[in-house]
Amino acid sequence: MSLKLGYWDLRAMGEVSRYLLRYSGVDWVDRRIPLSKEGYTQWFGEKYSIGLDLPNLPYLEDGEVRITQSIAINRYLARKFGLYPSAQESLVKCDMIEQEAQDLSPAAVVFRVLFQNLIVKKQDEFEQGKPEFLEKMKKRLEMLDGYVGSGPFVLGDNLSYVDFMVFEYVSQIKKMDPGFVDGASNIARLLETIHSLPQLQPYFTSEEFKKGTPINPAFTSFSG
């Protein structure tokens, strides 16, 4: 099997790529590295010897192609599966929305200047910071909601990989705040649309989905 995604046994930065692969219907290996002593030993033992230019997790293997960086992987899979816009005018919109969606990711919060690693703070600090975080995220969501409009998809008529990014990262925040999309009716509709895609039904009815995967590691204050 020549198509493999390797990532921790988490959602965090890898789940979007998993959705793209599930959507495609192709055979692929969902390699999950456990967050345990064994898992760390395994990964750090092989990290520099599996043909990756800039080793990291997640990584993607597709025949001879070996890449890292979740956004690069998402764009690669999008091009492979017809989920990347082709019209020149759409490219810049796609890039902008990709970055806006990325900014919604609680995992990307670790890089967020304003929220200095919120999810790795102690529980009480996290609870203190959470309201302000959610308030700022709601403002971003509002802008995205306005942009999406009647859609049906983020970029209009055509489904693209950025729809999966919005779907996954908004879903992650909803775990933190179930009412997060109240008042963002276009985004709420988009989430429903993605959730109802026929290509994703095998996944949503699977044991794996029912079992669930944590969003972040257990040592964080929001493992979801």
Place this chain on the structure above:
Amino acid sequence: AGLAQQAVVSTQSTGKKHSLGLDFPNLPYLIDGDVKISQSVAIMRYLGRKFGLVPSEADVARIEVFEQFLMDIRNSLSKVCYGDKEKFETAKADFIGKLAKQLEEVKGFIGDGPYAAGAKLTYVDFMALEFLSHCAAFSPESFENTAAADYLDRIKSLPALKNFYESENCTHNSYTINAPFSQWPGWPNKQ
């Protein structure tokens, strides 16, 4: 993404921010006729396409990995520089500790170069120039006698850039790297 949010909050009035016709008001923004965009990565890729600074189709995935690798480094440095004052020295030491390995990876990635995509100059070379220059200002020792420093020198010696650096009004002589209120603004060296 989110590189200059703090600056937006403190320097832009709400009115100005929302009157520019941006779907997602933020800094930096770019206006090019009817094109009005925000998000630094979207802007860099737009300008890359506009000026022909893009990789061949075969090289796209590899170059995009490097693009994101460089964003990771810039974001990590931001986290150190905009973090808590009490944690700065530790955070700085951690960052510098990781930098040596990352510069080795840059060396391996660029190889003989001269640029990231070999003979072809692309937008990621400019990202490397700027973000790695921030790191070089932050930790000059880390860059001594490195292939990464040579790579940056090659880009800096492009005629248009050379003119910029040597110009009387070169903004790098007056602008800080990070916001003046950060733990490490990166004030330009007084010439």
